[in-house]
Amino acid sequence: MSGSTASEDAAADEQSHGDARRGSDPATSVADRRNEGPATPGTDPERASLPPGPDGVPVLGTLPRFVRDPFAFYDRLFAYGDVVSYDFGIWNNVTLFHPADVERVLVDDADRFRKSHVQRRSGVDFLENGLLLTEGEEWREQRTQLQPLFYREKIEAFAETMVEEARLLVDSWDDGEVIDLQSAYSTLAMRVLGRTLFGVDVHDGEGYEVIRRAAASVQRRADAGSVTAFLPDWVPTPANRRFARDTAAFREYVDRLVRERRGSDFADADDLLTLLVGLGEGDALSDDAVRDQLMTFLFAGHETTSLALSYATHALARRPGIADDLHAEAAAAGDLDAAAVRSLDVTDRVVSETLRRYPPAYVLFREPIVDVIVGGYRIPAGTNVSLPIWRLHRDPRWWDDPETFDPSRWIEDDPDRPEYAYLPFGGGPRHCIGMRFASLELRATLATVFGEAEFEALADGEPSFEAAATLQPSEPLRVRVSKR
Numbered sequence: 001m002s003g004s005t006a007s008e009d010a011a012a013d014e015q016s017h018g019d020a021r022r023g024s025d026p027a028t029s030v031a032d033r034r035n036e037g038p039a040t041p042g043t044d045p046e047r048a049s050l051p052p053g054p055d056g057v058p059v060l061g062t063l064p065r066f067v068r069d070p071f072a073f074y075d076r077l078f079a080y081g082d083v084v085s086y087d088f089g090i091w092n093n094v095t096l097f098h099p100a101d102v103e104r105v106l107v108d109d110a111d112r113f114r115k116s117h118v119q120r121r122s123g124v125d126f127l128e129n130g131l132l133l134t135e136g137e138e139w140r141e142q143r144t145q146l147q148p149l150f151y152r153e154k155i156e157a158f159a160e161t162m163v164e165e166a167r168l169l170v171d172s173w174d175d176g177e178v179i180d181l182q183s184a185y186s187t188l189a190m191r192v193l194g195r196t197l198f199g200v201d202v203h204d205g206e207g208y209e210v211i212r213r214a215a216a217s218v219q220r221r222a223d224a225g226s227v228t229a230f231l232p233d234w235v236p237t238p239a240n241r242r243f244a245r246d247t248a249a250f251r252e253y254v255d256r257l258v259r260e261r262r263g264s265d266f267a268d269a270d271d272l273l274t275l276l277v278g279l280g281e282g283d284a285l286s287d288d289a290v291r292d293q294l295m296t297f298l299f300a301g302h303e304t305t306s307l308a309l310s311y312a313t314h315a316l317a318r319r320p321g322i323a324d325d326l327h328a329e330a331a332a333a334g335d336l337d338a339a340a341v342r343s344l345d346v347t348d349r350v351v352s353e354t355l356r357r358y359p360p361a362y363v364l365f366r367e368p369i370v371d372v373i374v375g376g377y378r379i380p381a382g383t384n385v386s387l388p389i390w391r392l393h394r395d396p397r398w399w400d401d402p403e404t405f406d407p408s409r410w411i412e413d414d415p416d417r418p419e420y421a422y423l424p425f426g427g428g429p430r431h432c433i434g435m436r437f438a439s440l441e442l443r444a445t446l447a448t449v450f451g452e453a454e455f456e457a458l459a460d461g462e463p464s465f466e467a468a469a470t471l472q473p474s475e476p477l478r479v480r481v482s483k484r
């Protein structure tokens, strides 16, 4: 692995989403080929027609069908073509199924789109000034300030902490114990984030509980299968009330962390919390911005990572053959530092396949700020555009046997597969800033855990899912553990 410099990292981050992109040549991107000709975005939107799509019932449009089963709804939309439109009452939606169109939205035409009102709404009041939801110059400044914390050298220095926490987790399990994977890995992900980015032990009983409850409330409130997801915040549904209570407690907890760091001698620390508090002191960041930023990183970095670890372990518990390869690789690797983690090929393929088959961030939302043309169709400004990562990762046009969990598909790159058929970390300027962090944590944790333990599934078959803010399993993912 090359030891790339910080400036190389910055350049790579400017124009790509690094490891998440595969086999691309930007000069001949599929997006360019697909949208070439007179109907280039923004040149003549009026002449292009609106995309096809299903009709809905009066007033609510297709919303009732969506709420009944969001995943089946996306599957049905797929039959209408690559660009499909439908209404949820007053909201106009378009879903894009072609990787070239997704690339156009996220990369080539990124400055014509912003985060959609759907996404903004789920974070209003507690993430709105953070990196995930800010826009324009404000976002650019934040990203520039924070990017250096995520350069490769910085992230690789966290490998030891990640391995240590994974070991502590395995040590906490008894031989033969049945464990709930999400709960176990959520604790782990929180501890790792706390130690590496915030320099605090968020696993003190109170802090952890506060964060866990707030995360669960966000999931429930964003659950697309419930009516709450489509109602204003002030409607006192149980989910909205719980959201208000739990996020207020979370806000108080984070405010206390910031106060404590301000009152301490932190000259030597160089973690995220210190950087933010330092910027806050110089008036570069308001108190609200510091708090929103911390909350953003706690939420964006914790739930996604623990879900990926849970799905990977659950998938392997049902596939002893693949698990054996992982055990063997982990045993041969010996002490795991960043260099050793980088050389874990089987683990790397398991991670890639997990993020393909069970992408924690399963759909992205954008909204064009002007009328645009995508895939030959007009998309009016303000339309909610969804990019169904979940569906793109299982499209039989790009993936053989897409429903099968098969890490060996990653042994060789498929030169015919469009780059944006796989985008677990998003793409373009707003790709996941924590991608390297997550990728290292997933590999370091799985190698450590599978080096020391084996897992047995309690039920056969694929898990079923809920369309919450992230891809949640409908039932707890439980396995029986035995120590090696």
Ligand code: HEM
Binding pocket: 131, 132, 133, 143, 296, 297, 300, 301, 302, 304, 305, 308, 359, 360, 361, 364, 365, 423, 424, 425, 426, 427, 429, 430, 431, 432, 433, 434, 435, 437, 438
């Ligand atoms: C498996 C784990 C993860 C997955 C699948 C994931 C996925 C994503 C995706 C798809 C986006 C783009 C969202 C969009 O375009 O609307 C994103 C953005 C983001 N992620 Fe992650 N993420 C993961 C882990 C992390 C971690 C560990 C952190 C922090 C340490 C993090 C922090 C962020 C932030 C702050 C953004 C917003 C970036 C911006 O808009 O500039 N993520 N993530």
